[in-house]
Amino acid sequence: xxxxxxxxxxxxxxxxxxxxxxxxxxxxxxxxxxxxxxxxxxxxxxxxxxxxxxxxxxxxxxxxxxxxxxxxxxxxxxxxxxxxxxxxxxxxxxxxxxxxxxxxxxxxxxxxxxxxxxxxxx
Amino acid sequence: xxxxxxxxxxxxxxxxxxxxxxxxxxxxxxxxxxxxxxxxxxxxxxxxxxxxxxxxxxxxxxxxxxxxxxxxxxxxxxxxxxxxxxxxxxxxxxxxxxxxxxxxxx
Numbered sequence: 001x002x003x004x005x006x007x008x009x010x011x012x013x014x015x016x017x018x019x020x021x022x023x024x025x026x027x028x029x030x031x032x033x034x035x036x037x038x039x040x041x042x043x044x045x046x047x048x049x050x051x052x053x054x055x056x057x058x059x060x061x062x063x064x065x066x067x068x069x070x071x072x073x074x075x076x077x078x079x080x081x082x083x084x085x086x087x088x089x090x091x092x093x094x095x096x097x098x099x100x101x102x103x104x105x106x107x108x109x110x111x112x113x114x115x116x117x118x119x120x121x122x
Numbered sequence: 123x124x125x126x127x128x129x130x131x132x133x134x135x136x137x138x139x140x141x142x143x144x145x146x147x148x149x150x151x152x153x154x155x156x157x158x159x160x161x162x163x164x165x166x167x168x169x170x171x172x173x174x175x176x177x178x179x180x181x182x183x184x185x186x187x188x189x190x191x192x193x194x195x196x197x198x199x200x201x202x203x204x205x206x207x208x209x210x211x212x213x214x215x216x217x218x219x220x221x222x223x224x225x226x227x228x
Contacts, residue, residue, distance in 0.1 A: 047165070047208060047219035062216040096164055106212035107171065108155035112164035 002026040004097050004113035012091075012120050018084040022097030022113055029078050030055045035100040036080040037109060038071060042093035052100055053080050092120045123147050123211050125220040133228040138199045142223045144192040144209035153213035156185055156194045159222075160205045168207075169194065199225070 008020035022036070029036055038050040051061035053071040061069045070083040084091060094117050098109040124147035134140050144154065152172035157165035167176050169185035172192055182197045196203055204227055209220040 046221050047210075049210075049217040049219070060215060064216070098164075101170075105153060105171065106217070107174075108167045108210065108212060109157075109165070110167050110176070112166075115164050 002099065002111040004099065004111055006095065006097050006113040006116045008095075008116060008118070010117055010119060012087045012118060014088055014120055014122060016087055018082070018087050018091070018095075018118060020082045020095055020097070020116065020118075022080050022082075024078050024080070024099075027099070027111075029073055029080060030075060033101060033103050035102060036071075036073060037098045037100045038082045039096045039098055039109070040091075040093040041096065041115070045093070048093075050082065050084075087120045089120050091118070093118060123150065123214055123218055125209055125211055125218050127207075127209060127220040127223050129223060130221065131224040131226065133226055134199050135228045136199055136201060138228075140196045140199055140225060142194045142207055142225075144187075144194070144220050146190045146192075146211055146213075149189045150211045150213035152188045153211060154185075154187065154192045155210045155212055157208045157210065158203075158205045159208065165208060196225075 003025045005023045012018050035052040037052040041047050053059050053073045068085045073080040094115045096115045097113040099111040101107040101110050126145045128143045154172045156169040159165040168179050173185045184195050186193050206222045206224045208222045
């Protein structure tokens with residue numbers, strides 16, 4: 001059974017960088033058919049796709065966040081991470097990590113972490 | 123690609139048939155996914171490629187449509203189905219979600 005666990009701070013100061021890690025168990029981040037993704041959810045913006053990383057290190061980001069986002073993968077620890085710089089109150093949201101299936105096309109986020117609330121406040 | 127859903131909320135009773143509509147701002151073939159989310163939980167994948175039910179999802183759920191217009195139907199609403207349902211297009215990056223449809227108890 002695949003499990004994803006998000007870890008990281010719940011409070012970030014404005015202008016700082018958010019760093020979150022997703023630990024994967026029951027599956028390998030080396031899977032050739034899965035992409036490891038970050039999604040956030042806020043009352044104002046709903047669900048927003050942030051981006052993904054592939055086990056090769058290849059990434060794809062939402063253009064609305066691209067200048068501030070870095071997603072990376074660590075094969076040795078079976079983890080992947082999100083860094084979001086220059087945080088503002090607009091970035092307050094629940095952040096989820098998830099696994100995206102690619103098999104002759106994108107088939108959806110089939111496993112999700114529990115989500116972590118990140119609040120941006122002085 | 124902008125995604126819209128209707129209605130934004132629906133009140134229904136156990137046993138009712140409920141249909142939720144999702145519309146894409148441009149054609150996405152059948153690259154449409156449906157999720158169910160309960161309060162305090164992560165979304166759960168129900169349907170991929172518009173109509174393919176995920177393993178373990180009850181057969182009372184069905185998805186349909188192609189191009190720009192899609193539906194998710196619950197044929198006979200059960201107590202555990204009261205939740206919010208989201209569509210997501212996976213045709214073009216950035217992937218985008220609909221605003222959600224909340225199904226609550228009448």
